[in-house]
Amino acid sequence: QSALTQPRSVSGSPGQSVTISCTGTSSDVGGYVYVSWYQQHPGKAPILIIYEVNKRPSGVPDRFSGSKSGNTASLTVSGLQAEDEADYYCSSYAGGNNLGVFGTGTKVTVL
Amino acid sequence: EVQLLESGGGLVQPGGSLRLSCAASGFTFSRYAMGWVRQTPGEGLEWVSGISGGGDSTYYADSVKGRFTISRDNPKNTLYLEMNSLRAEDTAVYYCAKDLLYTPSITFDHWGQGTLVTVSS
Numbered sequence: 001q002s003a004l005t006q007p008r009s010v011s012g013s014p015g016q017s018v019t020i021s022c023t024g025t026s027s028d029v030g031g032y033v034y035v036s037w038y039q040q041h042p043g044k045a046p047i048l049i050i051y052e053v054n055k056r057p058s059g060v061p062d063r064f065s066g067s068k069s070g071n072t073a074s075l076t077v078s079g080l081q082a083e084d085e086a087d088y089y090c091s092s093y094a095g096g097n098n099l100g101v102f103g104t105g106t107k108v109t110v111l
Numbered sequence: 112e113v114q115l116l117e118s119g120g121g122l123v124q125p126g127g128s129l130r131l132s133c134a135a136s137g138f139t140f141s142r143y144a145m146g147w148v149r150q151t152p153g154e155g156l157e158w159v160s161g162i163s164g165g166g167d168s169t170y171y172a173d174s175v176k177g178r179f180t181i182s183r184d185n186p187k188n189t190l191y192l193e194m195n196s197l198r199a200e201d202t203a204v205y206y207c208a209k210d211l212l213y214t215p216s217i218t219f220d221h222w223g224q225g226t227l228v229t230v231s232s
Contacts, residue, residue, distance in 0.1 A: 001172070001173065003155065003157075034216045034217055034218055036217070036218050036219070038156075038219075045206060045222040045223065045224055045225060046148075046156065046206075046219075046222055047222075048218070048219060048220050051211060051218045051220070052218070057220060089155065089156050091156075091158070091217055091218075092217065093215075093216055093217045093218075094217075097170055097171065097176075098170070098171070098172055098173055099158070099161055099170040099215055099217060100146070100158035100161065100170075100172075100215070100217035101158060101217075102148075102155060102156040102157060102158060103155070104155055105155040105156070
């Protein structure tokens with residue numbers, strides 16, 4: 001199972017929006033609703049911010065939103081804030097025995 | 112409050128074995144699938160293994176299949192990862208994570224703090 005493809009980095013000024021793509025195949029992202037996004041600050045464990053493509057766990061600001069089209073999922077961070085500077089990973093259920101796959105990760109920089 | 116506390120990491124020689132444990136609290140352990148995810152220092156996340164709430168279904172990444180074994184003891188609220196025939200490329204921080212569902216969905220709503228496994232001679 002190959003890792004899902006994400007851009008290495010994206011950046012934006014405070015208040016702007018950034019979108020991160022996550023490209024897989026019909027065997028993972030395109031085939032299932034179980035697409036998630038995680039935020040990870042340096043030295044910390046990942047935090048779930050989007051699940052099942054576009055749902056937000058309790059406590060996650062509505063500045064974070066998710067979507068999917070075909071084999072590509074996207075995370076949009078609106079109204080960028082300094083604390084949003086972190087690494088972001090997508091993941092997808094992939095079926096079979098090799099059940100899960102993560103994205104390559106994207107570093108978000110707030111200028 | 113959900114808490115996941117990993118233990119068992121450390122330095123091991125190539126070809127050696129190690130068993131990781133994850134003590135869970137704050138939720139009904141047997142109702143949820145669990146998983147192990149690893150992260151090489153400075154690199155990305157890699158799904159390693161998953162197990163259903165009842166422990167009857169297990170899943171492995173190709174990179175660890177045949178060498179790692181996931182298990183759980185529901186009365187003790189503990190998840191395990193038995194790692195054998197360890198290789199240098201298994202060096203990573205290993206996270207224990209709680210799934211959102213009873214059957215693994217690779218949706219992890221809570222994570223432990225991680226335990227470092229270093230495979231080196």
